[in-house]
Amino acid sequence: MPQKLIPRLLLPLLLAATAPAATVTFTQDVAPIIFSHCSACHRPGEAAPFTLMNYADVKKHGTLIAAVTAARIMPPWKAEPASYPYRDSRRLTDDDLKTLQTWIKQGMPEGDPAKLPALPKFTEGWQLGTPDLIVKMDKAFPVPAEGSDTTVTCASRSICLTINGYGRSNCARLRARWFTTFSISPIPPGTPKALKPNRMPAAHPWLA
Numbered sequence: 001m002p003q004k005l006i007p008r009l010l011l012p013l014l015l016a017a018t019a020p021a022a023t024v025t026f027t028q029d030v031a032p033i034i035f036s037h038c039s040a041c042h043r044p045g046e047a048a049p050f051t052l053m054n055y056a057d058v059k060k061h062g063t064l065i066a067a068v069t070a071a072r073i074m075p076p077w078k079a080e081p082a083s084y085p086y087r088d089s090r091r092l093t094d095d096d097l098k099t100l101q102t103w104i105k106q107g108m109p110e111g112d113p114a115k116l117p118a119l120p121k122f123t124e125g126w127q128l129g130t131p132d133l134i135v136k137m138d139k140a141f142p143v144p145a146e147g148s149d150t151t152v153t154c155a156s157r158s159i160c161l162t163i164n165g166y167g168r169s170n171c172a173r174l175r176a177r178w179f180t181t182f183s184i185s186p187i188p189p190g191t192p193k194a195l196k197p198n199r200m201p202a203a204h205p206w207l208a
Contacts, residue, residue, distance in 0.1 A: 024103040025111025026055045032117055033096050034058055037075045038065075040122060053119065059108045066104045069097055128181045 024030065034052050042052035051057050058065065068074040069092055077090040092100075103109075 023109060023111075024099055024106055025109050025115075026058060026103070027111035027113060027116040029099050029111075030058065030103050031055075033092070033099060034065075035117060035120055037090060037092060037096075039119065041075075043122065055110050055116075059110075062104055062108050066100055069100055126183060128183050131183065 038052045040046070042048040042050060042057075044051060050061060052061070052065075065074075072091075075090040075092065079086055079089070079091075081091070
């Protein structure tokens with residue numbers, strides 16, 4: 001290869017390596033992620049402590065959003081990745097996380113307002129449709145700020161006892177039940193939700 005051709009071949013490679021990263025904007029890149037994974041809880045009247053409904057909301061909490069999403073704390077999704085997809089998974093993809101991190105590093109630009117997607121239409125009341133069975137806890141339960149799944153255990157025993165009709169002394173004899181979805185709502189009505197409705201895989205066993 002003639003030596004004089006080498007600079008011509010290297011020039012495009014150098015330009016590609018030094019080209020600035022494409023600008024990530026709220027309206028085109030970040031808003032679809034926030035609206036589909038965060039706004040359902042981060043809106044007026046819901047459990048989240050602040051709203052994420054527009055650019056100003058998200059920019060105000062941008063650094064926090066980047067931290068809790070990178071740590072997989074938010075959006076809440078306990079299930080580990082599997083060889084099969086979960087229905088209605090809240091888990092962010094690696095590309096989603098990269099988009100959020102890049103947006104923060106670039107100074108959280110807003111972008112073209114004309115490219116902002118519409119907010120989803122949120123369901124009011126029962127999120128999963130009218131339930132076949134409504135179970136009420138017999139007394140209020142204070143949710144601790146930290147600790148194990150005490151609240152889940154309390155709720156599961158209450159539900160199983162109601163379904164099976166056994167007394168507390170007979171908890172060991174509770175049999176398995178099957179369900180496709182469940183929803184946890186506050187009592188009395190109108191109380192801000194401490195736990196949001198979730199969907200579980202179909203035919204998931206409910207055990208005491």
